[in-house]
Amino acid sequence: MTHPPVTLHLLAKAPLAGVAKTRLIPLLGEQGAADAHAELVRCCVNHACQALPAENVTLWTALEHEHPFFTQLRADYSIGLKPQSEGDLGARMRHALGDAPGPAMVMGSDCPRITPALIRLCATQLAHHNVVILPAEDGGYGLIGTQDDYPTLFSDMPWGSEHVFAETRARLTACELTASYPKTIWDVDRPEDWQRWSLP
Template structure:
């Protein structure tokens, strides 16, 4: 049966502090340690702005790691009025599940290396959760950039081959095993490699020239 939440979903963003040598390390060959950290900070700012525009800052929490009091996080909290929280220890699945379960009702988790996720995409995901128990934004590389749920679903996050092209395939298998319907409103791509960063820079130039 369709699930009808009474309130808008809460969106949880996961972000590392932009520390040189520890953030977006696969961009270091083209940007250097400082440049890769700055690129990461740019993506975090972009994703937080998108989230707040789509759902309202009162529905956004930024989950931090590496350095919880980093100036970037303080800046974003001051500017947007978002909540900050320290990420759970453990693998990706443990951190995502902990964030999803930290608020009442429907909630969604998104990475901050996904600037291809737009305001419209987030709103479509929010609307989709009114009718299905799970929403996912698949990534071009076989993973996903966002997942939303109403209830705790441990098997969606345990023993998943995180960081591989099998993530979405295995997640779909788990959904089928649980008998859960899911919506996949759009496809996104994240920024891991130098060519991904260049792709986003080109997309920004195109958007600014229109």
């Protein structure tokens, strides 16, 4: 099977109790929320490496770059590890996307419903569009892929709000960039999201 020449990037915090997935703490407690975060990140890395060759996948780390969790993921999946850049989410995403020449995608590490098949579909769509996005039910998005560097998509964006996808789409139109939106997904952020993911 041939793979699209696309790189895939994930951004993740170290699974530190009291710091990772804080909105899950009321349901799971500090350590439980950190463990849930680790489970989600591992799931997303696993999906990424089923979809693309491991050498095309990089996990961008935050908080503790040498955390044993990260080194274990590298050992288990042979992925690249790099420290996240400074700046807001947009700056860090743009930095990751520009890490190597060619088309690239960055996806959330809390989006377990982004399956290997969906990742491959996004990579295929990126061959025919400037941008590919998986919109999220909460108004953001779970994955974005770009053919080139488009600074306007990442600067002065209302990150964390329900307006991110709408604003991104408006900027795509203003810049006359073509885009594909293969599927709407959801991420695990709040207690009800965790229950939706973890319960049969």
